[in-house]
Amino acid sequence: MKVLLTGATGYIGSAVTEHLAAAGHQVVALTRSAEPRPGRAWYAQSVGDTADPASLAGAVTPDIDGVIHLAPPSGDEDVDAAVVEALAAPLRGTGRPFVYTSGVWVLGATGDAREVPEDTPTDPIGIVGYRPRIERRVLAEAAEGVRAAVVRPGIVYGRGGGIPAILVDRARGQGVPEYYGDEGVRWPTVHVDDLAELFVAAVERAGAGTVWHGVGEPAVPVRDLARAAGRAAGVLASPQAVPVEQAAEVFGPLFAEALALDQSVSGAAARTSLGWRPERPGAVAELVWGSYRPVEVFGAPDAPETDADVAAIRRLVAEVEHAQQNELADRFLSVFRRQDPVWTTGHGRRLSGFEEIETFTRKVLPGATAESTAVYDVERVLFLRPDVAAVNVRQQPVRHDGTRIAGRPEGRPFYILVKEDGTWRVGAAQNTVVAD
Numbered sequence: 563m564k565v566l567l568t569g570a571t572g573y574i575g576s577a578v579t580e581h582l583a584a585a586g587h588q589v590v591a592l593t594r595s596a597e598p599r600p601g602r603a604w605y606a607q608s609v610g611d612t613a614d615p616a617s618l619a620g621a622v623t624p625d626i627d628g629v630i631h632l633a634p635p636s637g638d639e640d641v642d643a644a645v646v647e648a649l650a651a652p653l654r655g656t657g658r659p660f661v662y663t664s665g666v667w668v669l670g671a672t673g674d675a676r677e678v679p680e681d682t683p684t685d686p687i688g689i690v691g692y693r694p695r696i697e698r699r700v701l702a703e704a705a706e707g708v709r710a711a712v713v714r715p716g717i718v719y720g721r722g723g724g725i726p727a728i729l730v731d732r733a734r735g736q737g738v739p740e741y742y743g744d745e746g747v748r749w750p751t752v753h754v755d756d757l758a759e760l761f762v763a764a765v766e767r768a769g770a771g772t773v774w775h776g777v778g779e780p781a782v783p784v785r786d787l788a789r790a791a792g793r794a795a796g797v798l799a800s801p802q803a804v805p806v807e808q809a810a811e812v813f814g815p816l817f818a819e820a821l822a823l824d825q826s827v828s829g830a831a832a833r834t835s836l837g838w839r840p841e842r843p844g845a846v847a848e849l850v851w852g853s854y855r856p857v858e859v860f861g862a863p864d865a866p867e868t869d870a871d872v873a874a875i876r877r878l879v880a881e882v883e884h885a886q887q888n889e890l891a892d893r894f895l896s897v898f899r900r901q902d903p904v905w906t907t908g909h910g911r912r913l914s915g916f917e918e919i920e921t922f923t924r925k926v927l928p929g930a931t932a933e934s935t936a937v938y939d940v941e942r943v944l945f946l947r948p949d950v951a952a953v954n955v956r957q958q959p960v961r962h963d964g965t966r967i968a969g970r971p972e973g974r975p976f977y978i979l980v981k982e983d984g985t986w987r988v989g990a991a992q993n994t995v996v997a998d
């Protein structure tokens with residue numbers, strides 16, 4: 563399909579572009595300026611401004627097979643309605659798709675009872691006040707022979723961006739992780755690449771007049787997200803609740819209200835009816851182990867295969883942390899290569915061979931975390947060969963609630979990893995206590 567995409571340069575639009583192209587579609591990006599953007603998987607570029615509906619008059623040419631409208635609202639209901647008119651009118655009577663992007667905030671606070679589905683009456687908060695009316699305007703196009711659909715994303719995360727990046731920046735800036743409003747607030751979330759796949763599914767096969775929640779996890783406690791954002795920022799402290807009034811001074815009252823909104827939203831319909839499979843890591847895992855914490859990478863090309871190897875190496879170190887924190891000897895041992903591994907502990911004891919490492923682990927790990935534990939963060943990966951990596955890790959002592967134990971020294975584990983049969987394992991390891 564040739565798909566006209568508004569908002570194509572944005573956070574979500576960039577991912578949608580890639581997934582549309584990967585699915586074999588041609589993306590015609592509607593951008594405000596004609597300036598070419600090299601490196602994007604666009605088939606063509608068309609100029610238009612959604613603040614000026616008249617500029618969109620010729621955007622949907624007869625060869626356009628469908629439209630995905632991702633550019634944000636203008637703040638003026640009449641302007642947004644005119645944009646829908648300009649983009650949808652050329653599709654009337656064709657059965658071609660028009661996918662409009664709304665958001666879960668149109669549902670308002672959902673209460674505790676259940677994960678709310680798409681047919682729940684809307685109750686928009688201030689920041690999205692008129693958006694349900696634009697949704698209805700879009701859905702009315704179904705009666706005009708347009709395959710009109712609405713996608714309501716949850717809070718989007720991944721690729722180091724979106725609202726969670728604000729939590730990371732704030733934690734770094736304030737020196738303490740923050741969340742807004744009550745401790746019980748929960749956010750429906752979705753990984754940006756999973757969401758992009760939902761847009762592809764919607765433009766390909768969503769029925770006329772349908773609404774879809776783009777939600778991977780229905781209700782993630784913001785306190786957990788704040789703690790994970792702190793970890794991503796290197797701030798290992800207890801998350802702090804910021805009252806909405808105080809948050810309003812930083813973010814403005816409308817966005818502060820949205821950040822403090824408690825929601826539990828179901829994304830089940832898209833899974834069942836569109837075959838959508840959101841399978842990326844959850845929001846907390848992504849903050850702690852994924853794109854929000856850059857890793858320095860050397861010796862390998864800037865390519866998807868390298869990204870996949872770095873992600874696998876991070877998973878291995880996450881496994882070390884999980885096994886240590888939960889005193890799981892078998893899982894800890896599973897990260898080592900069987901053939902002649904060597905490990906020098908932080909106390910300078912050299913363990914040679916799998917058997918020695920196993921005996922030592924089974925002796926010292928049980929009870930090791932009675933008083934405290936540690937977190938492990940990958941900081942630097944040097945690919946010595948495509949299948950051999952030298953990995954610098956930062957190990958920090960923490961309490962069981964994840965807060966840093968002041969005055970206790972850090973460790974600097976160094977691993978030589980080997981990739982065999984597609985799996986990275988530790989061939990050699992050394993830990994060094996940081997003296998100062």
Ligand SMILES: NC(=O)c1ccc[n+]([C@@H]2O[C@H](COP(=O)([O-])OP(=O)(O)OC[C@H]3O[C@@H](n4cnc5c(N)ncnc54)[C@H](OP(=O)(O)O)[C@@H]3O)[C@@H](O)[C@H]2O)c1
Nearest residue numbers: 569570571572573574594611612613633634665715717718
């Ligand atoms: N991010 C979330 O968590 C989330 C959650 C729910 C719903 N949504 C909705 O998803 C949509 C996209 O969000 P996003 O996070 O990807 O936003 P974003 O990163 O700010 O991207 C906005 C995109 O819209 C384009 N745009 C802005 N004003 C425009 C105008 N007047 N005319 C034409 N294009 C314009 C921008 O182009 P330029 O390059 O020219 O600036 C950019 O490509 C929005 O409708 C948002 O409300 C987002």
